[in-house]
Amino acid sequence: MRTVKVYEEAWPLHTPFVISRGSRSEATVVVVEIEEEGIKGTGECTPYPRYGESVASVMAQIMTVVNHLEAGMSRETLQQALPAGAARNAIDCALWSLEKQQNGMAQEDLPAIVTTAQTVVIGEPEQMAASAKALCEAGAQLLKVKLDDRLISERMVAIRAAAPQAILIVDANESWKSEGLAARCQLLADLGVAMLEQPLPAGDDAALSLFIHPLPICADESCHTRESLPALKGRYEMVNIKLDKTGGLTEALALAKEAREQGFALMLGCMLCTSRAISAALPLVNQVSYADLDGPTWLAVDVTPALRFTTGKLYL
Numbered sequence: 001m002r003t004v005k006v007y008e009e010a011w012p013l014h015t016p017f018v019i020s021r022g023s024r025s026e027a028t029v030v031v032v033e034i035e036e037e038g039i040k041g042t043g044e045c046t047p048y049p050r051y052g053e054s055v056a057s058v059m060a061q062i063m064t065v066v067n068h069l070e071a072g073m074s075r076e077t078l079q080q081a082l083p084a085g086a087a088r089n090a091i092d093c094a095l096w097s098l099e100k101q102q103n104g105m106a107q108e109d110l111p112a113i114v115t116t117a118q119t120v121v122i123g124e125p126e127q128m129a130a131s132a133k134a135l136c137e138a139g140a141q142l143l144k145v146k147l148d149d150r151l152i153s154e155r156m157v158a159i160r161a162a163a164p165q166a167i168l169i170v171d172a173n174e175s176w177k178s179e180g181l182a183a184r185c186q187l188l189a190d191l192g193v194a195m196l197e198q199p200l201p202a203g204d205d206a207a208l209s210l211f212i213h214p215l216p217i218c219a220d221e222s223c224h225t226r227e228s229l230p231a232l233k234g235r236y237e238m239v240n241i242k243l244d245k246t247g248g249l250t251e252a253l254a255l256a257k258e259a260r261e262q263g264f265a266l267m268l269g270c271m272l273c274t275s276r277a278i279s280a281a282l283p284l285v286n287q288v289s290y291a292d293l294d295g296p297t298w299l300a301v302d303v304t305p306a307l308r309f310t311t312g313k314l315y316l
Helices: 055-063 066-070 075-081 086-102 125-137 152-162 181-190 202-210 226-232 249-261 275-287
Strands: 002-019 022-036 039-045 113-115 118-120 142-146 167-171 195-197 217-219 238-241 265-268 308-310 313-315
Touching (some): 002 055, 022 055, 039 086, 039 275, 055 086, 075 086, 075 249, 086 275, 125 142, 125 152, 142 152, 152 167, 226 249, 238 249, 249 265, 249 275, 265 275
Parallel strands (some): 118 142, 142 167, 195 217, 238 265
Antiparallel strands (some): 022 039, 308 313
């Protein structure tokens, strides 16, 4: 007989996390624990308002299948019972965690050290440049720069001057318009930016097929599951896989396989989260061009036991 627990946690951040949609000072997560014969599997998700999710809505979704979970619901059945999203992710990851412990499954053949992006949040150009410089001096090699629709050239020129050796990727979080996009892409390419993530709102993807990209463009909000892929062809070169979008590791692995077969490069991302959520995503790290797994590094205190991070590095 299984027992299921569902609860909310709030984890304060040490520094405000500022992107084009606003600022956050804590990470709010929903945790699912599934216990069977003394073995406990745990999964975590981060409800995201951009996708119509709240803590209340996610917990309500989870509660609709608790009886089925306690009766032995499998991961395969779960895929049909709930749509892709945070609620299914927490359950799916808890089931993976439970199965691995029950079956004594060894950890995947993972690298000892994973290079992760470190995020430079939105601020004035001199603030962002100072942040980039400090991160690089602390060991970061890959910086993910958050932008909105303001001061793009000023911010990026200042950051590149402050971090001349860093690999830069830029995330606009859907804040740009198609007008002027080509010129902005050329500016980024001229500054040696390696990739641009989700410049336009997800509904405006068609504009990306109208010009030759001088740098690769990655779909984030436009890519949730395998069903997203047909609409991305000829518009994006890369997809950002996040377990909270795919609805768990089960669909994330299937999405990664199909995306690669269709010629997309892969990025592995995360929400603001604890080490639990990053641990669940680790089976994907060997497949991706970029890992953006710094969510727990924004927390004032992480969950115990925590993964070990230094600036720009995750040690496994």
